[in-house]
Amino acid sequence: MPDHSSFSKNRHGRFRQSDILRHLFETVVERCLVQGLVGAEGFAVDASLIAADANKQRSVSGAEWSAQEAKENAGRSVQEYLAVLDDAAFGAASPVTPKFVSPSDPAAQWTGAHKGHAFFAYATNYLIDTDHGVILDVEATRAIRQAEVGASRTMIDRTENRFGLKPGYLVADSAYGSADNLAWLVKEKEIAPHIPVFDKSNRTDGTFSRANFNWDGEGDRYICPAGKELVQFRRTYATPRSGITSEGTRLYRASKKDCDACELKQRCCPNAVARKVPRDLNEDARDVARAIAGTPDYERSRHRRKKVEMLFAHLKRILRMARLRLRGPCGARDESLLAATAQNLRRLAKLRPSRLPAAMTA
Structure with missing residues (x-):
């Protein structure tokens, strides 16, 4: 044995x-x-x-x-x-x-x-x-x-x-x-x-979340609930910028002029000059999962x-x-x-x- x-x-x-x-x-x-x-x-x-x-x-x-x-x-x-x-x-x-x-x-x-x-x-x-x-x-x-x-x-x-x-x-x-x-x-x-989708963009303070902004893929922009656009850049730089943050996102910003005159500002960005929305580099894959x-x-x-x-x-x-x-x-x-x-x-x-x-x- x-x-x-x-x-x-x-x-x-x-x-x-x-x-x-x-x-x-x-x-x-x-x-x-x-x-x-x-x-x-x-x-x-x-x-x-x-x-x-x-x-x-x-x-x-x-x-x-x-x-x-x-x-x-x-x-x-x-x-x-x-x-x-x-x-x-x-x-x-x-x-x-x-x-x-x-x-x-x-x-x-x-x-x-x-x-x-x-x-x-x-x-x-x-x-x-x-x-x-x-x-x-x-x-x-x-x-x-x-x-x-x-x-x-x-x-x-x-x-x-x-x-x-x-x-x-x-x-x-x-x-x-x-x-x-x-x-x-x-x-x-x-x-x-x-x-x-693992998403922490939903807000609980009563203000608009990212889901309230419509994505326009052809125009590379977001459309806010008031119909205004949020874009990455509002002018052309001599040296092109990637616009990618250290967190792997792109920031889309609204115009201060549009936000100041907007009736929905208190529901959108009451504590900020203008609203900005981050978009992940792989957000298109998240959109596929949301559609399914x-x-x-x-x-x-x-x-x-x-x-x-x-x-x-x-x-x-x-x-x-x-x-x-x-x-x-x-x-x-x-x-x-x-x-x-x-x-x-x-x-x-x-x-x-x-x-x-x-x-x-x-």
Whole structure:
């Protein structure tokens, strides 16, 4: 009989180097494809938080923790984190210093996203087919929005390269509705975004929001509720200017003369000389998402998105994966791959049960 340590050593050694768990997961997905359980009409993507095996009582302040000092007596999970520190999924997605860091598992993110007690967590990301809820790809990341959005792109590209599947539309929540992500879907991948636009331009003080201004693409201008135009430049410069701000927007300004004589000034810009409206460089992609949001297909796809939430509920309540048992980025990936493989096998057995030979049923 092999010693019990042989299993853990093989898991952290040759099994990981061979990427056998990823191969196992993709083999099950191929079986689902053969059985006709996967279409390319629409995919859904979402992320769910899984508690990490890290204790708040033994954590340190993010400002006090140093990756360079951790190298001296680094354990396996710390070494794994340092090896992938430049990956967007675990370190490079956001330059923000976390409030707390767990020395035993620094890749785990301190988060209070559940609006309750904060905890250390990873995010498991699913890309599923909306027909039968088959998981097409899975990726473990830190529990931050930038890493989750980056994981969705990775999974879409990997599914297309590995299986030749590209959806007609993608369903997701507003966390994936940033201008950059919508532009990537619309312009680069030519995928219809069935995603609510992540937009903070709506005002709550009773004044006009950006939605009250009509965009004129041919004239490169906005038209205000009073019928006046807002443009970028009102004179010609000897050296042409891009007009792009550091936030990646273009500012369209109204004339002070028009605003001074306007009866709607108190509802538009009561505290400013003239109204200005910012427009994102990828606002055209956001307009595509807004146009789709008013269609019957959008309503149907939003209902189908619930399948990915049901998979997360099954993951935590039935498979009991509410807390990770392994530490480090590789441990989170391994557990996510194994859990997704088990869920796909369950789906395959339920929808395409193997038939017993006639001799056995007689």
